[in-house]
Amino acid sequence: MEEPLLEIRGLAKRFAKRSGRELTPWIIQDLTFSVSEGEFLTIIGPSGAGKTTLLNILAQIDVASGGEVRFLSQCAPVDDPKALQPGLTCRIGYVTQDDHLLPWRTTLQNVLFPLTVQGRLNAETRTRAEMLIRTVGLGGFENHYPHELSGGMRKRAALIRTLVYNPPVILMDEPFGALDAQTRTQLQEDLLRLWNLGKKTIIFVTHDIAEAIALGDRTLVLSRQPSRVAGQHAITIPRPRDVQGIMHDPEFRALYQRIRAQLQ
Amino acid sequence: MTLRDAAINHDTPVPVRSRQHAVALGRAALGALLLLAWKLSADGAGPLYVADPIKVVQRIVADTLSGTLLRDTYVTLRLSAIGFALGCGLGIALPFLLRRLPRLTAAVEPYIMASVGIPKYALVPLFILWFGIDDAPKLWLVGLLVFYVVFIAVFAGIRSVDRDLIDMARVAGASEAVIAREVIWNSLLPFFFAALKIALPRAVSAAIIGEFLVGNEGLGYLIEHSRQNLDTVGVFAGIVVATALVLAINALLVTVDRRINAWRPTDRHMQI
């Protein structure tokens, strides 16, 4: 069996309250799962199940209270705040819920930002950025500032900002949650297309069961707090997926029922 | 909190008590350092340029005992108070008056705003020419400075009053005077107090600077007169007392403000 790209074992997390030495109840406890290279894993769970917290730990911008995370069989330092390496030297990209676009940069400048910071900005990468902008339908808005873009457009810009520097693993935290149904479907299709081209590993968090089934190779269902893996479902619907019409697929309904039952 | 701490959550809270100690210690150390620097520069630069701190203290004590310092302080404060009262009164009354004359307000507003750009201190020689060399020009200066601060705040405050509240009051049969008193005045109190916190210390400052330019008593006169006599100790003494006075007034206002508005949910951003 191939070595999994990412292994999470017995992960646990709780926060310290700012005021005193009190600790909050366990948000995540005994969470174990693994992710293979090139897999599209969707994670689904009720609100407050610590999905964002989990991604923060994986992205190394937060510490865990216990357990371990292995990336390519190497233990990542998840319990020592000083040893954290956000983004694991650009090997893990993170598309957060808030787009966090830099307000003082245009769309193009925002997309080029990671390249600037990593010192990889040249004619070739610039062309790639411009192509990505056009792919998600933002062509013509390169010189607009974020406040001039709609919410959906900002989300798209944030998405390609992570894609532009090609991290092998991408974490996505309900990136299409706040969008209208049409834009969402369009972006889901775009995402699948881009994933296909690049063969990345994607961990995609959502609260929408249909989205989880439509996009993923496998779905992880998280329980309520303290979150652990309540179940795993391999999604055998063949690719390429028809995102628009996924509900008509014969396997969809069964999967949907199973997952929904597990979420209760 | 360093940026790293900000970007990464902590599991354990940052120790607070030891930090408070370090800060208090640092402040005391810095204060002592500044005093030491003063003493050294006095020794180094000579008595003409930097007055010896000990001599300054002695002078302040001597002048206080002899009563001249108290007299000068009283003169300055009296000037500030009267000018403040005048400017404040007009600054409150005028917006309320203008409220009843919306057409006139729209017509004169740009000129009032433009006149804010005229540095009021530059008018003092003109005031001296018009009003003589007693308190009058200084009162005009203080009054004008206070007026502008209060006027703009009250004007903006009145403008920001919820229209619906006024309409509702009118429908309920309230007269204009009652509306002015109950609805508008209460709504603009925060603006007014914010303006007071600025205007009061500024009134004292203005009185002192007015005394630089005209008159023969007061803290400002003390400072400028000492300079003309090359009495550096006097200059320093006057500045120390003037600064302490204004800072004390600031501190008093902050305390009063906190007491009065303790029940209000404060908007921190309204502070500067």
Next chain:
Amino acid sequence: MTTLGGRSILGHSDLWHRIATSLRVSGDQILVAIALVVIWQVLSMTFGSYWVGSPWGVATRFIAGIGDGTLLHQASYTVIEAAAGFVLGALPAVALPFALRRLPIATAILDPFMVGGYGAPKLALAPLFILWFGIGIESKIVLVSITVFFIVYFSAQAGIGALDVGLVRMAQVMGATERHVARHIVFPGAVPYIFAGLRLAMPYAIGGAIIAELISANRGLGYLIQLSAMNFDTTGIFVALVVTTCIVFIGNWSVNAVERRLLRWRPVSAITLQAGT
């Protein structure tokens, strides 16, 4: 009865109503301007131009002064004092909070001293600076820079404190170093606040220069005002005041223009909110 906003519930005539109102307001404003000049002229004829100058006298003297260069010459000294002091005060005021941003204890230690410096009447130090630096422009520059410093310091500090941590996290995940974060996130985010401080400090810069000149100087607009006053030349005073006010306006306009250019990225509501202050 019309309220200040002039509300109308009708459709098309609402636009007409607004155009008409706006025209009427402009008309009123022009009327007020004319009225002010007329009142001035009347006062001048009643009390004599010796006391209040006259519109015509001031206008002609102003044009003559501009023409032969004397007004601009004197104004240049004041402008240099204000500008040099402004820059000398603003640069450290921005640099210091930046340098200390990773040392919160240092900032906390400094805080009461900065608050004290901000609250203390800096203009009261004018005689001291004249004592130290003489009656030339140096004393004025020092006074202006100290005044500007304390104002801009707090604005810069607020700007740095308003840092959006989410942006920092995002940048760090993409591999940004501390320097990247400082340059691309902390600084641009602080610029609007810094400019608010610069706009606040601008009138103090010019006012400070003028006050110091009033006390003791041999050049500049404040000096011109004092000279005219000593010669009982009211017209001269008014002319100098007009020039001073023009400079204040130009200064304000310049800061606003630079700000508008640098802050094109701001959403409109934030700009209009600031314009009101």
